[in-house]
Amino acid sequence: MLATNKELMAAARKGKYAVGAFNINNMEWLQAVTGAAEELGSPAIIALSEGAIKYAGFRDIVSMVRLMAEEKKVPISLHLDHGKDMDIIVKCIEGGFTSVMIDGSALPFEENIAVTAKVVEKARPKGVSVEGELGKLAGIEDNVSVAERDAIFTNPTQAEEFVNRTGVDALAIAVGTSHGAYKFKGEAHLAFDRISEIASRVKALLVLHGASGVKQENVDLANRFGASIKGAKGVPDTAIVEAIRRGICKVNIDTDIRIAFNAYVRKALSEKPEEIDPRKVLGPGRDAIASVVREKIKLFGSEGKAR
Ligand code: G3H
Ligand code: 13P
Ligand code: ZN
Secondary structure (H helix, E strand, O other), X not given: OEOOHHHHHHHHHHHOOOEEEEEOOOHHHHHHHHHHHHHOOOOEEEEEEHHHHHHXXXXXXXXXXXXXXXXXXXXXXXXXXXXXXXXXXXXXXXXXXXXXXXXXXXXXXXXXXXXXXXXXXXXXXXXXXXXXXXXXXXXXXXXXXXXHHHHHOOXXXXXXXXXXXXXXXXXXXXXXXXXXXXXXXXXXXXXXXXHHHHHHHOOOEEEEOOOOOOOHHHHHHXXXXXXXXXXXXXXXXXXXXXXXXXXXXXXXXXXXXXXXHHHHHHHHHHHOOOOOXXXXXXXXXXXXXXXXXXXXXXXXXXXXXXX
């Protein structure tokens, strides 16, 4: 069944677990995520970026996600990830999304507030949830100063003001994670105290972007079959659990499923060079995504929460 991010995240916050938001671009990825969620009795968020919408076509991908979500026994949200283009955001609000993100994090504070409040004003009458973002998603090296950290991480006082003035349902915060496969040069560090402080001060539900673990096993497998992913490093599972304990209730995953898909499609192509049936190539990729999603659901504690 279809649900909004607000519903899924509020239940997660109460139950002290997190809902996974998984980026998808096509049918196989959608089947893998919704299938794994249903199998484990877990809610899930299907995240579409502006690039994914462009790639798959708005009407086609929205119809597919809504249809598949409606058929499942578990609640599934259709969410716009990192919306920046107001025309696309409005199209999503009016065209079947249950949640949108307005990413104004690159804008000055007042402009971020203005643009985010505008999205809330358009989304609220339609019952669509809104996620805003404050702070910069960037890896922090060990030796950066406290002042530099403060310039990048989400400031709790500003977060409180941002949420009060925009009315967002959810807030993406910057606490040391970043997008992609190269998150940390040295040890992984997340600003856990900041998560707790923001959680205690804001009404909005908190989101962790850039949360992939970048499992070495899948990186090695992809590299064994011709990929060149060197020096990749993700967020350790223990850090994800701690972030959830401190108030994160939506965790965004894209890179981990990209790497798994890449590794297993490469493997299939390499081990069966005579094979031209796309189902024999994409099928193992789809299975690999489902396997990652199952692991994440267990890690985030959302297994069985939708039964
Ligand atoms: O945070 C962004 C997601 O990983 C989606 O990436 O814009 O390449 O689709 P994308
Ligand atoms: P990863 O690159 O760590 O998977 O993060 C994905 C994300 O934050 C999507 O919004
Ligand atoms: Zn993100």
